[in-house]
Amino acid sequence: MSSPSSPPREDTVAVVGVGLIGGSLAGAVRQRGLARRVIGVGRDPQRLAAAQQAGLLDEFTCDLHAAAAESSLMVFCTPVDKIAAQAQQAFATARPGTLFTDAGSVKGPICSDLAAWATGPKVFLGAHPLAGSERAGFEHADPQLFEDRMCVITPLPAHAEQDIARLTRFWQQLGMQTVRMSPADHDAAVACTSHVPHVVAAALAATLRDDQRPLTATGFRDTTRVAAGDPDLWTAILLQNARSVTDGLQAVDAELAAFRTAIERSDPAALKTLLETAKTKRDALTDISRR
């Protein structure tokens, strides 16, 4: 459907890395008609063919340069330690006016490595859609993954408002809310909201003895759910955001020490105050459905 009142759409969106996030993104762009065609880019033609078969892609290729030459918008959904190098390569064949963005969970190193591409005619502008799952692979892709979720867009001072507006519109057309932050502010915030919780969940899961497994209930499962995430992806994320993550871990250590002291001293008033503070913070979070 196309009419004079249709919202602007991209000609060709290339999604590099067709896993859970890339597959969901490609499927969402197709389902919402946000581009004339969606190309999947990856290493394994069999996997890409299966993703096409699943209705997530119009076309696919293993040739990053060829995809770049045909794209108006290219979204890198590959591991955070691969994005900058892949984007550098792709720029070589991209046409003027092409916008590059990504879905990486750490923005500082990527945006810094690609800072030379903040201004046109070919532009990289970082983004982080806060949506995901502990599951991996396009088989778990969900075109509704982004709906009502937050996307952080991380421009540098050199970025043009027009490019920021174009990218903001793209993520909003996927049903997302958007917020603009510097890469550094983004990384400090998600360290606390995502990366440190991942480490803490993993540490908890690691302490479980096999014979204790039958005594786990929903509480343990919820608290450790993210620890099932892909170890390679998370190794890259944690190391790319090392400074903010270690700062965040220190803050958690301090909190845990306060709890331990209150318990060791058998101090109900202090312990209750700690638990009340935590409850107040947690209660302030509205529920969002898990997709």
Added chain:
Amino acid sequence: MSSPSSPPREDTVAVVGVGLIGGSLAGAVRQRGLARRVIGVGRDPQRLAAAQQAGLLDEFTCDLHAAAAESSLMVFCTPVDKIAAQAQQAFATARPGTLFTDAGSVKGPICSDLAAWATGPKVFLGAHPLAGSERAGFEHADPQLFEDRMCVITPLPAHAEQDIARLTRFWQQLGMQTVRMSPADHDAAVACTSHVPHVVAAALAATLRDDQRPLTATGFRDTTRVAAGDPDLWTAILLQNARSVTDGLQAVDAELAAFRTAIERSDPAALKTLLETAKTKRDALTDISRR
């Protein structure tokens, strides 16, 4: 419905403390026809009348002694630091043959305080159904709460097999699996599977700054969900199980330190190994639906 082949059922089950657990239990006993009648016991007649109105109770009373005199089975679903004293009171008027049990999350102190009642004619035998929610109040009661969940029964050496069998049957008739453990073994295990995760979730929730709230996604919500639990209940639980909880917190501290070292040294191999161990442990947990 009653026939010669009907399973044995209790005459009168009294549930002391009609909150989320007590209300769910009362409702389940009624729904499954496990007793001729279910009496709710509490402090607030208006709340109890509302629970009766909601279909959870046949009758209610604020008189613990009167309820004890009429019960064949009495289940204490009150806070863990109140159960032993209330049971002691109730024993005064209970009839011979009455079985007392509880749903407390810590078993050592309760079972020790009530050790004199391990043998008849009136018996206390501790239990811990591993089911619950961060929500409080009978309004959130769910008669299906216990289905397919685990119930730990914690006899002392002095308990008679016949009493253990009777209580085991009761919890199994609610749809639960049962396991028998000493109170000390139970407390050490649930420290790791429930109490320490609660402290860790609370510590994480407490570190969240208000301005970071928009950047929380499902991961943060899941990891911190239990921190919304009732601070009074959890103060009592953590202090009653202080030794095991502080031991468990030490184990988590050691894991967190290993993560921190790997991140600070930028050691991808070490970090990946830690994440893989955690993932293996987490993947070994089958999913259970959250009720």
